[in-house]
Amino acid sequence: MSDVVVGIDSSTQSCKVLVLDAATGAELRSAKVAHPDGTSIDPRIWAAALHRAWKEADPAGAGTVIGVGLAAQQHGMVALDAAGEPVFDALLWNDTRSAPEAAAMVSDHGADFWAREVGSVPVASFTLTKLAWLARNEPEAAARVHRVVLPHDYLNHVLTGSWFTDRSDTSGTAYYHPATGYLPELLTEYFGRAPELPEVIAPDAVGGHLLPEFGADGAVVSAGAGDNAAAALGLGLQSREIAVSIGTSGTVFASVPDRPTADPTGAVAGFADATGGYLPLLAVINSARVMATTAELLGVGLAEFDRLASSGDPLAGGLNLMPYFDGERTPNLPGASGSLTGMSRASLTRENLARSSVLAVMNSLADAAEALSEVSRPAQRALLIGGGARSASLRAVAPELLGINVDVLEAGEYVALGAARQAAWAATGELPVFERHAQARLSPSGDGWGRESRTLYAAERTRLYGV
Ligand SMILES: Nc1ncnc2c1ncn2[C@@H]1O[C@H](COP(=O)(O)OP(=O)(O)O)[C@@H](O)[C@H]1O
Ligand SMILES: O=C(CO)[C@@H](O)[C@H](O)COP(=O)(O)O
Numbered sequence: 445m446s447d448v449v450v451g452i453d454s455s456t457q458s459c460k461v462l463v464l465d466a467a468t469g470a471e472l473r474s475a476k477v478a479h480p481d482g483t484s485i486d487p488r489i490w491a492a493a494l495h496r497a498w499k500e501a502d503p504a505g506a507g508t509v510i511g512v513g514l515a516a517q518q519h520g521m522v523a524l525d526a527a528g529e530p531v532f533d534a535l536l537w538n539d540t541r542s543a544p545e546a547a548a549m550v551s552d553h554g555a556d557f558w559a560r561e562v563g564s565v566p567v568a569s570f571t572l573t574k575l576a577w578l579a580r581n582e583p584e585a586a587a588r589v590h591r592v593v594l595p596h597d598y599l600n601h602v603l604t605g606s607w608f609t610d611r612s613d614t615s616g617t618a619y620y621h622p623a624t625g626y627l628p629e630l631l632t633e634y635f636g637r638a639p640e641l642p643e644v645i646a647p648d649a650v651g652g653h654l655l656p657e658f659g660a661d662g663a664v665v666s667a668g669a670g671d672n673a674a675a676a677l678g679l680g681l682q683s684r685e686i687a688v689s690i691g692t693s694g695t696v697f698a699s700v701p702d703r704p705t706a707d708p709t710g711a712v713a714g715f716a717d718a719t720g721g722y723l724p725l726l727a728v729i730n731s732a733r734v735m736a737t738t739a740e741l742l743g744v745g746l747a748e749f750d751r752l753a754s755s756g757d758p759l760a761g762g763l764n765l766m767p768y769f770d771g772e773r774t775p776n777l778p779g780a781s782g783s784l785t786g787m788s789r790a791s792l793t794r795e796n797l798a799r800s801s802v803l804a805v806m807n808s809l810a811d812a813a814e815a816l817s818e819v820s821r822p823a824q825r826a827l828l829i830g831g832g833a834r835s836a837s838l839r840a841v842a843p844e845l846l847g848i849n850v851d852v853l854e855a856g857e858y859v860a861l862g863a864a865r866q867a868a869w870a871a872t873g874e875l876p877v878f879e880r881h882a883q884a885r886l887s888p889s890g891d892g893w894g895r896e897s898r899t900l901y902a903a904e905r906t907r908l909y910g911v
Pocket of ligand 2: 693
């Protein structure tokens with residue numbers, strides 16, 4: 445039996461388990477179990493989904509499991525009592541109820557302070573704002589909090605029985621600076637005290653060993669990571685490249701080996717990566733699900749939606765969709781909703797509506813990519829990943845709206861792949877090279893409609909939302 449590594453991605457919508465050959469990265473088995481919808485959840489549901497997905501993938505049936513790595517959605521507040529039970533639902537990255545607490549933090553200290561001391565300016569996504577919300581709105585639950593962890597830490601505890609974390613995920617809490625460590629004084633200021641926090645271990649360290657109930661005794665469990673940092677590792681993201689991920693969230697990020705970023709505008713979060721470097725990142729709340737919602741409205745599946753979006757006018761006949769359906773984080777509009785403009789009897793067709801939805805998703809990410817280029821070296825190539833990158837129409841518009849070359853990678857679970865790569869690193873002491881294959885390399889056509897779409901979108905964003 446050959447050695448295998450397991451990579452896990454516990455994302456907003458599902459838990460995915462990948463079993464890979466430890467030496468080559470070849471995929472041997474996989475399983476996926478859905479999470480319920482919503483912006484808050486009992487974290488024990490993630491644990492149950494992990495157990496089920498693990499059982500379905502049956503890693504030990506594929507070989508000798510030498511390592512397990514787990515990445516998860518970032519920022520979620522998992523607040524536990526002294527017995528390790530949740531005192532309240534985990535509030536997720538896309539839960540905007542703590543927007544007033546985030547605004548108060550910025551007004552208390554100024555955006556410059558947060559950019560300098562934390563690397564990121566708080567928005568409602570960040571864990572500290574959720575803890576502040578809990579302290580103010582659920583004081584009884586807050587009083588019972590003994591330990592605060594992130595989704596990936598919680599699940600690593602399910603795998604090993606130990607508490608530990610990594611830089612990449614902790615850098616999304618707003619009580620940690622990726623270069624200098626925890627800032628317990630911010631917890632004291634906004635939560636009233638600093639609960640127990642997990643130790644931050646090195647990117648190649650062993651966090652613990654798999655518990656016997658997983659049937660692969662002795663396998664090491666690596667530090668794990670936030671999902672975006674794990675994706676960067678899975679992609680082997682190089683300098684002058686950006687990743688553009690179209691999943692539940694949309695993210696745009698770069699891997700920077702040696703320099704933390706500090707963006708006082710608050711657009712670019714100065715996260716850590718999963719190799720010891722940095723991961724400047726922008727995230728939007730509304731991404732692949734904008735297309736799914738539009739497809740549902742049109743009464744079609746994603747394949748037919750894609751056909752509709754590819755078959756009409758490139759500029760959707762002037763129909764413009766702003767995608768801020770669930771409130772937005774970039775730009776920081778937590779109370780916003782979407783809007784559709786440019787409707788006429790001629791423009792309001794099924795094709796144009798599908799197309800406007802695809803343009804909205806990619807324009808919001810193009811806005812993010814432009815902001816990223818202000819703080820890190822301009823990219824020459826974008827790598828498209830995430831479930832939404834399976835859409836052919838979205839792939840086709842990407843180079844036109846991003847204005848740079850785009851690699852469409854073979855469809856794959858890059859977060860889980862990165863987690864598996866980290867597991868191999870922890871188990872063997874060597875970070876293996878898992879080759880990445882581009883399915884297509886696309887370049888901007890230069891025929892002008894992409895720039896027109898960018899201009900229309902920006903004009904509507906400013907006119908309707910003032911940003
Ligand atoms: N062909 C497609 N066209 C558009 N969206 C798609 C397509 N295939 C999958 N998706 C979307 O991808 C999303 C899931 O992406 P994924 O990267 O797995 O999410 P997560 O961020 O939760 O890991 C779903 O919202 C789904 O609707
Ligand atoms: O909030 C962020 C990044 O800052 C999101 O990217 C979350 O990490 C959620 O990830 P997905 O479930 O969409 O993969």
